[in-house]
Amino acid sequence: MEATEIAEKVSSGEVSARSVVEHHIETINKIESDVNAFNLVTAEQALIDADEIDSKIASGETLGPLAGVPISIKDNLCTRGVETTCSSKILEGWKPPYNATVIEKLKEAGAVVMGKTNLDEFAMGSSTENSAFGPTRNPHNLELVPGGSSGGSAAAVAAGFSPLALGSDTGGSIRQPAALCGVVGVKPTYGRVSRYGLVAFASSLDQVGPFANTVSDAALTLEVISGHDPRDSTSIPEKPLNISEVLNQGVDGMRIGVIEELSGKGLEGISPDVSSRVEEAIKVFSNAGAIVESASVPASIYGLSAYYVIAPAEASSNLARYDGIRFGPRTEAATTAETMTATRTKGFGDEVKRRIMLGTYALSAGYYDAYYGKSQRVRTLIMNDFAKAYEKFDILISPTAPTTAFPLGDKTADPMQMYLQDVCTIPSNLAGHPAMSVPFGFGEDGMPVGIQILAPAMAEREMFQAAKVLESESGKGIE
Amino acid sequence: MVQRISREEVAHVARLAQLALSEDELDAFTSQLAAVLDHAADLEALNVDDVEPSTHPFPLKNVLRGDEPGEGFEVEEVLEVAPKVEERQFRVPPILGES
């Protein structure tokens, strides 16, 4: 069932929250051991929460818009008293003493947390193979990756473990796994959703966003988790989104641009079947009344390079607190400095270490201007080019990922290969704009393809309108 | 290919970041980091002298909080799961060097 349907039926008493949760637990029990979407399934607590919802409804209380809807949470979001590991050994067993703001909002809306999902360690990766607790597998084909870093959340929705999930997106970590798993994934405008309680990777790029099977479910979730949070200084001073009221307005007259730098013509790495799906999407939009033309965001080709300086730089600083002194497991040594080093050396995986060192280098004396300083200026160039494009267009589109899901182990030998997965998604993180992936057709290998829809800052509503149109024509139902 | 980062530099940043690397790791990381920096070198060609750096996507400013105490916080929840606690403080091995 879709989330919106569940919420309606649970609120009306037609279906019990408990039965919904039980159904999903059954699905998890059947195939989770193959998929490995979760670091922790919180089945017991989910049933308790469900029972509480049922009794509230029985006593006539009105509940929130997600009443009784199961949701899976990426394991880099703090859940009070519940293990939050970021799929890293350095946080193994750590229980935060507080809930992330988005978790509080979900609970207030009546959602039921099913568990904490797997991710690339500290959200660094595009395949979930960097998890310290084993990779997640793509539910469509267990030999293939689900994408990353929010691979667990994408897989959970694709596998039917919960109709909704939360992930985080720094360079594409919601959108790319959404595309590879054939679900909807949304990165909102930077600052739209509170980062309080999201374990930081790259502070100026990170955003929390929803996964769902349908565009309207994703919209509903985003409405619940968005809104100004005084605990996050980068939170934009806006009320929570209302997308539902415009969701079905269509794209008649909308100017839609196809980013040429991120197309098969612009980039070698985009596989032909992905490009074909983009062509088909263009037709869908045209038939629906949109004006579709080629668009240019020249500086977007520099996005990857700027990102792989800025993100590790911020990460190197954000991850310095993991030292075994105040929380998490400690590898004790003779002195404090040695303890910190031993804890970090033992606790971090290779990709994390790589990025920490890269970031430390980019910020270090003598290199700041050449790397970090320069990359932050390139960021401005990208914002400016997007601004120019949005003078001519309301919405932009591109492939979400250059390819469909690839086999486990395929790209782990060469970090650069893996980084190229993010080439289409990174520019909107750098600009702070919203973007989402909508499943649209399949590749030659039968694996899902996602189309990326981009919008200017704050224009989630228009973005969702376009997404709804694309979805309705893709002929895709719920599996 | 110009080596964008040397083994010594990698060793130096590892120390700065409080990471201990084995000799093999040092070699592997050096070539991997060099590859990434090589890719980032395409930025070198860009002239961005008259472009301001952006640290935030939006021009937010003056986000301030009133000087009022918040709801209490149960530090016990932190102390209970901390690696080593003594007398309500975090216990650490000898710290050499000054503050």
Added chain:
Amino acid sequence: MNLKAVKELNSLEMDGWETVIGLEVHAELATKTKMFSSALNSFGGEPNSNTDPVSLGLPGSLPVLNEKAVELAIRVGLALNCQVQKSVFARKNYFYPDMPKAYQISQFDLPINKEGWLELPDGRRIGIERAHLEEDTGKITHVGGGGRIHEASYSLIDYNRSGVPLIEIVGAPDLRGPDDARDYVSELRSILVTIGASDGKMEEGSLRVDCNVSVRRDETEELGTRCEIKNINSLRSLGRAIEYEAKRQIEIIESGQEVEQQTRHWDEAEGRTHKLRSKEEAFDYRYFPEPDLVPVEPSEEWVKEIANSLPPLPRDRRHLLADSIGVEPTETSLIVQRNLDTFALQAISSNADKNRVLVHLENNLADGIGKLTPEAFASLTVMETNGELTATQTKTVLADLVESGGDPQEIAKSHGFESMDNSELEEIVDRIISENSDDWLSYINGDETERKKKSGFFVGLIMKETSGQADGKIVNQILSAKAEN
């Protein structure tokens, strides 16, 4: 260097050398809550009781800036004649267990205040390069080995202080000796307390001073290589540390070597500095703008509002009192320091004798004015200057007024202080002279020293004879006149 050499060092001559000092002062700001979170900014209390996810640096926590800290920073900047500007926070990255995030949120390229000055009591202006906001660290207690870091078996960390708002005030290298340095810190502290920005207690740690010292030969323009000295916990230590360090550097240069740029630690017990780290070993802080915070751009209205709310500063008070009396501001600094300037101005507006006001406040009212009113004080000074009371009698009446208040005329009467007319006095003087003719001869014929001695002798006898009612000055006049004849 051994202790013997250390002692020798401290008695080195410094002729021909100039000591150049710049001070970095950190003051804890008087806010209710911390800089970036609403945990309490409170001294004492159980360890780790004033903490929260932000001040513990827990994963997922985010900073939110305290408005009061910004206001107080602007107050400090305005009081130090700085330019208040748009500012940005930056991360200062380094590992140390008292720093929960392994970075300190501070300000680097764009501090909230820049380019100001502070006026010392002697009138000299000392440049203030910048005064910026940053957060404090936790506190470490070393256990075992007498509490010293090098011999400890382990350490305990309390994060109550972590996140407390600090203002760092960087002074220009305009100070020239230990006295300058102490005066600067006293004046700065006085300003901070007056404007309510900090309680400025060095011994409690809410005011901390790091000292940059260099030396250069007289008449040189170029600055010498400086060393930074840390762990100075009192004004006395500040003076001692500067003296030691200056002499250490001079000795190095005089022996033909160069001073190495270092950070040094002041050892109060041994009275010397030790090297902590050299310039090469200095931390690479990898500063970059804090992505979790946005810039602060105080509006002109807000800055004006704050400027208008500032109370008179010590310098203003010195100048005001000095102008009313007609002396240099340096002469009023002690009175202002004792917070007696308002009282002085009130007395003056009640027609007190200005100079006597100055003298009495400095010398005879060190312990405070008690029940003395400005009007009583004023009329007392008039009684003194028109001869109604001798200096000694004035002091007595003053003491009574301080103790129990009242009216000077009545108190004088109750003591029986009448002015003694000169003919009565002369008779007494004559009598005493005739009773002590030998001494009188010594007085007439003696040299300056002898005369002084004898005059003291005679004045003493005469005072005794008159029960202190004679005016010592007039007695001396009479004696001199008689000696002439």
